[in-house]
Amino acid sequence: MIGLRALATGDALPQVKPEVMRMYNMRFCPFAQRTRMVLLYKEIPHEVVNVNLRRKPKWLFERNPFGLVPVLEYNNEIVYESSICDDYLDELYVERPLYPKDPHRKAHCRVVMAKYDKMVPSFYKLIKPDENLRLQAKETISEEMKSLEIELGDGAFFGGPQPNMIDFHVYPWFERLTALKSIVEFDILQENNLHRLQLWQKRIEKLTCVKETMQPKEWHLEFFIGLANKNPQYDIGLPQSKV
Amino acid sequence: MIGLRALATGDALPQVKPEVMRMYNMRFCPFAQRTRMVLLYKEIPHEVVNVNLRRKPKWLFERNPFGLVPVLEYNNEIVYESSICDDYLDELYVERPLYPKDPHRKAHCRVVMAKYDKMVPSFYKLIKPDENLRLQAKETISEEMKSLEIELGDGAFFGGPQPNMIDFHVYPWFERLTALKSIVEFDILQENNLHRLQLWQKRIEKLTCVKETMQPKEWHLEFFIGLANKNPQYDIGLPQSKV
Structure with missing residues (x-):
């Protein structure tokens, strides 16, 4: 992996190799x-x-x-x-493949992801100073998570026995919710009894492709604090x- | 076509025939x-x-x-x-088919459409009372239209000799820009010398699938005025x- 350090204004573009x-x-x-x-x-x-x-x-x-x-x-x-x-x-x-072949089922996946994305701005309100805003955000995220738990059903993953695009699309916010637990002082999955999603999170975090992109809770917290302080x-x- | 009139709260759902x-x-x-x-x-x-x-x-x-x-x-x-x-x-x-088969070219189409969609909120600012807001919106739309003109190139349509998804994705706002000309008092395509897009608009408006969805300028204007008055x-x- 080249360029671990985040390159900034003035840094040269690492040489592009078109075939990579x-x-x-x-x-x-x-x-x-x-x-x-x-x-x-x-x-x-x-x-x-x-x-x-x-x-x-x-x-x-x-x-x-x-x-x-x-x-x-x-x-x-x-x-x-x-x-x-x-x-x-x-x-x-x-x-x-990360989508079902059937156009109906593929479109259904994409609708689930589009609906989830409308929740994302609420996620960033969880760390705002205004308590009302935080509570509203918690409510919106809880509703979306309940809907995801139904979507998951009895499957190991959203894609059934193997992950599909929904799994990778929603996962990053689960990792961050876990990191935020200590400062927002609530656990959305636990409070809403979303046991299937809890098990799903444990399961997906065992996949190599997920483990390799995960960041420790402490690093996420440090990043969020920096973000809040601009x-x-x-x-x-x-x-x-x-x- | 059933239900020409817009159905509102309290109106019954027209019977669903799953196969239609x-x-x-x-x-x-x-x-x-x-x-x-x-x-x-x-x-x-x-x-x-x-x-x-x-x-x-x-x-x-x-x-x-x-x-x-x-x-x-x-x-x-x-x-x-x-x-x-x-x-x-x-x-x-x-x-x-409305996309190129090649994944690179298909992804390129989708990037063009995603970029265009970020201009859409500016379109609705064209009819705001605040003049600065209107001028900013005009600038943003002009830049996006210049970029579209380059994308169109010498093709009859964005898809080449036949339309592709970009054509249908961007067209509705061209129809509305034409309708708004008389009240916003400018012609974005003309002012920016976007002759290829002007010809493209004339060409796409001859397609049956476009003609059948078009609304007269006067109806669009009446709709916009209603929208502005909530x-x-x-x-x-x-x-x-x-x-």
């Missing part, structure tokens, strides 16, 4: 984590370039005018937006020698 | 227009149920918890969100006998 799939990433970004899990699950050879999203390199904007991650660069093509990146990888590497740190936890 | 593709629609909704064009372009037999989005029927929320259109109902499956509906129809009815009318232009 490259992902522009931010280590604490839940959207980018989706794409990293898909890359790892499908065992797609790739390299990662981490970027600093406060002091963005010019070459990031040349790839994505919105200056966001994930961005994929491969064979002189640029793809951005996490859902588009993930679908692209799924179509390019057909082994271990000074997020992108290199938390990196060995000094590699920074 | 049904689309829940609002006649002036640009997102729903996308899906109607795809249905017509691919010659998919279907029926349309128009809904009143100020006084929404309970059965709309039972289909889409966000109470928005388009919603598709077919074979006891529900699909919502315009992009998901359109992709679903494209996969279910494989004739006249009292949109959903049955503009319908013959009295059918209302």
Whole structure:
């Protein structure tokens, strides 16, 4: 993996090798984590370039005018937006497909994910100072989680015995909810008796592709505190020698 | 077509025939227009149920918890969100495909559409009372339109000789820009010398699937004025006998 340290304004773009799939990433970004899990699950050879999203390199904007991650660069093509990146990888590497073949069932997966995404802004309200806002956010997330528990049903994963796109799409926020437990002082899965989702989280966290993208709770907390103070740190936890 | 009049709170749900593709629609909704064009372009037999989005029927929320259109109902499956509906129809009815087969080129189409969608909120600022807001919106839309003109290149359509998903995805706002010309007092395509897009608009408006979804300029204007006054009318232009 090249470029562990988050590259910032003024840093040179690591030399592009068109035949190597490259992902522009931010280590604490839940959207980018989706794409990293898909890359790892499908065992797609790739390299990662981490970027600093406060002091963005010019070459990031040349790839994505919105200056966001994930961005994929491969064979002189640029793809951005996490859902588009993930679908692209799924179509390019057909082994271990992440959608059902049936168009009805595939559309159903995509509806589940689109509905989940409308909850995401509430997630970031969990750490706002306004208590009413926090309580509303907790309520919205709880409702969405109840709906996900029904969707999961008796399956090991959302995709049944094997994960599908829903699993990788929703997981990053579960990891962060666990990290936030100690400061928001509640456990949404436990309080709502969502036992199936609790077991699912334990199960998905055993997959290599998930383990390799996970960050320790303490690093997530440090990142969130930085974010709340408008000074997020992108290199938390990196060995000094590699920074 | 059943239910020309927009059905509102208290109106009964027209009897569902699972084997008939049904689309829940609002006649002036640009997102729903996308899906109607795809249905017509691919010659998919279907029926349309128009809904009143100020006084929404309970059965709309039972289909889409966000109470928005388009919603598709077919074979006891529900699909919502315009992009998901359109992709679903494209996969279910494989004739006249709306994406390139190559995953790189398909992902490129989806990136173009995602970028365009970020301009959409600016479109609704064109009719705000605040002049600075209007000027900013005009600037944002102009930039996006310049980028689309480059994307179109020398093609008859974004898909080349035949339309693809980009054509149907972006068209509804062109129809509305034309309708708004008289009140916003500018012509974004003309002012920016976007001649290829002007020709493209004339060309796409000759397609049957587009003609059948178009509304006269006067009806669009009446709808926008209603929207600005928080009292949109959903049955503009319908013959009295059918209302």
